[in-house]
Amino acid sequence: MLEFLSYGFVQRGLVAGTLVAVACALLGVFLVLKRLSLMGDGMSHVCLTGVAVALLTSTSPVYMSVPIVMAASAGILKITEKFKIYGDAAIGIVSAAGLSVGLLLTALAGGFNTDLLGYLFGSILTVSASEAALCGVLLCVVLVGLKLFYRYLVSACFDEPFAHTRGVPVQTVNLILVMITSVAVVLAFKVVGIFLISAMLIIPPVAALLLSRTFKQVLWLAACFGAVSVWGGIWFSFMFNIPSGATIILVDLLILLGAFVWSKVYAH
Amino acid sequence: MPSVIKAEKLRFAYRRVPVLENVSFDVQSGDYVGIIGPNGGGKTTLLKLLLGLEQGAGNIFLFGTPLAQFKAWNKIGYLAQKSPVSQSRFPISAEEVVLMGLPQRLGSAVSRADLKQVHTAMQKTHTRDYAGTIFHDLSIGQQQRVLLARALVSNPEILILDEPSTALDAQSREMFFNLLGELNQQHGVTILLITHDTGEVGKHISKFMYVDKTVVFFGTKSEFCHSAAVAKQLGPFAQHTIDHLHNHHGHCPLGEDCTECAHAEGKHA
Numbered sequence: 001m002l003e004f005l006s007y008g009f010v011q012r013g014l015v016a017g018t019l020v021a022v023a024c025a026l027l028g029v030f031l032v033l034k035r036l037s038l039m040g041d042g043m044s045h046v047c048l049t050g051v052a053v054a055l056l057t058s059t060s061p062v063y064m065s066v067p068i069v070m071a072a073s074a075g076i077l078k079i080t081e082k083f084k085i086y087g088d089a090a091i092g093i094v095s096a097a098g099l100s101v102g103l104l105l106t107a108l109a110g111g112f113n114t115d116l117l118g119y120l121f122g123s124i125l126t127v128s129a130s131e132a133a134l135c136g137v138l139l140c141v142v143l144v145g146l147k148l149f150y151r152y153l154v155s156a157c158f159d160e161p162f163a164h165t166r167g168v169p170v171q172t173v174n175l176i177l178v179m180i181t182s183v184a185v186v187l188a189f190k191v192v193g194i195f196l197i198s199a200m201l202i203i204p205p206v207a208a209l210l211l212s213r214t215f216k217q218v219l220w221l222a223a224c225f226g227a228v229s230v231w232g233g234i235w236f237s238f239m240f241n242i243p244s245g246a247t248i249i250l251v252d253l254l255i256l257l258g259a260f261v262w263s264k265v266y267a268h
Numbered sequence: 269m270p271s272v273i274k275a276e277k278l279r280f281a282y283r284r285v286p287v288l289e290n291v292s293f294d295v296q297s298g299d300y301v302g303i304i305g306p307n308g309g310g311k312t313t314l315l316k317l318l319l320g321l322e323q324g325a326g327n328i329f330l331f332g333t334p335l336a337q338f339k340a341w342n343k344i345g346y347l348a349q350k351s352p353v354s355q356s357r358f359p360i361s362a363e364e365v366v367l368m369g370l371p372q373r374l375g376s377a378v379s380r381a382d383l384k385q386v387h388t389a390m391q392k393t394h395t396r397d398y399a400g401t402i403f404h405d406l407s408i409g410q411q412q413r414v415l416l417a418r419a420l421v422s423n424p425e426i427l428i429l430d431e432p433s434t435a436l437d438a439q440s441r442e443m444f445f446n447l448l449g450e451l452n453q454q455h456g457v458t459i460l461l462i463t464h465d466t467g468e469v470g471k472h473i474s475k476f477m478y479v480d481k482t483v484v485f486f487g488t489k490s491e492f493c494h495s496a497a498v499a500k501q502l503g504p505f506a507q508h509t510i511d512h513l514h515n516h517h518g519h520c521p522l523g524e525d526c527t528e529c530a531h532a533e534g535k536h537a
Contacts, residue, residue, distance in 0.1 A: 159368070165319050
């Protein structure tokens with residue numbers, strides 16, 4: 001039953017997937033509470049531009065996408081601040097721009113090919129050792145950032161204007177949050193694919209929020225749910241020969257369903 | 269008394285529509301200022317400008333320091349018009365909410381001294397009993413009292429409050445205004461308070477500011493009573509009624525010669 005663990009590519013996939021899922025779940029808690037849940041969706045669409053540019057220029061899609069997605073995320077924040085429109089509208093604008101530019105460049109690059117489909121739907125079992133190491137660096141950055149900015153982040157999520165009056169550099173905190181999320185999104189597209197990245201940012205935090213009574217509980221539970229979904233997803237994928245990205249998200253959804261039922265039973 | 273808040277020629281427009289124009293005033297230490305005026309008159313915007321939450325033209329000085337360079341935010345307590353709670357359940361206790369009112373430093377942990385300050389503030393606002401309750405699970409009135417504790421926890425020298433009593437029941441409102449009065453009179457806390465509840469709050473207020481796109485009036489209660497600018501806006505009867513609500517046991521400076529007083533008292537009787 002555990003023979004799949006003996007394969008090197010599975011081991012790399014599990015390690016990279018777990019690291020990136022935990023990072024996404026931790027970052028997702030703040031995005032969900034700041035009502036920026038769809039930030040991941042917008043960023044993932046911009047990833048398509050990065051991948052298309054990489055395919056056109058024969059460079060690494062991961063390294064090409066990071067600066068493009070970071071710039072787009074900063075753009076979403078700027079649009080929200082400057083034009084005083086809701087975050088979801090700003091995400092929609094940047095997302096549409098990312099998707100259309102990506103599709104245009106894909107057409108210029110000769111249309112859809114196997115590489116691109118791999119990025120769209122995820123190919124966790126093709127993760128390289130250097131990409132797995134990058135996932136480790138990402139999780140370290142997220143954990144150090146959480147340690148340093150924990151009180152700032154909680155204050156800014158709960159009541160941004162008040163946090164500003166306490167001297168919390170709200171705009172800088174927001175910028176750091178979306179910049180780290182940008183890197184997480186780029187690394188996650190190898191795990192679950194561009195189409196399903198946002199689920200990794202949203203579902204584990206939402207399930208954790210249903211069950212927790214303290215903020216720290218939310219972070220722990222979200223991280224556990226993220227990791228469990230990757231392990232469960234890869235196991236199911238290997239056992240039944242089905243796509244790993246979609247299976248990971250389906251396991252996430254099962255966890256969410258369980259959390260929902262538990263919270264209802266517990267509440268009564 | 270030293271000036272603690274000074275505004276010079278403030279201007280603010282939203283999508284090119286002027287909200288505030290040529291606003292200048294000087295609040296001195298120990299003042300208890302009731303800010304009144306019509307809806308949409310720019311009262312909340314004015315407070316947001318003072319707190320740096322909105323950017324407008326003109327100069328603002330807090331404790332003599334230009335707003336852009338002001339760092340001593342622990343000297344200022346703020347309570348907004350709306351509770352920050354959204355529909356989603358934010359997993360944070362009332363105690364943790366109050367803790368947010370203390371100055372925050374990068375990577376800092378919560379100390380025993382911090383918790384002591386939090387408990388003192390919660391005692392003042394009678395919220396200690398539900399310190400461990402999730403903020404979202406409290407009633408709106410209880411939430412408002414917790415938020416007042418958050419505004420008080422850093423022992424501020426200035427309290428800025430935007431219609432804080434809207435969600436409170438009669439008993440809580442009385443406790444709330446008595447506490448503000450005590451802070452002002454016994455501890456010298458300067459208070460700026462937006463209110464429509466002029467009757468209740470007026471027992472303690474020392475000055476009125478009438479804001480309608482600009483500062484129409486800023487002065488003491490008796491000056492308010494006889495201000496031609498206010499009379500032009502409100503009409504002399506309303507002007508006097510407001511003032512009388514504040515002076516339940518007081519006397520009009522004009523005495524028996526004041527026909528408006530006679531009018532207002534006649535109406536009340």
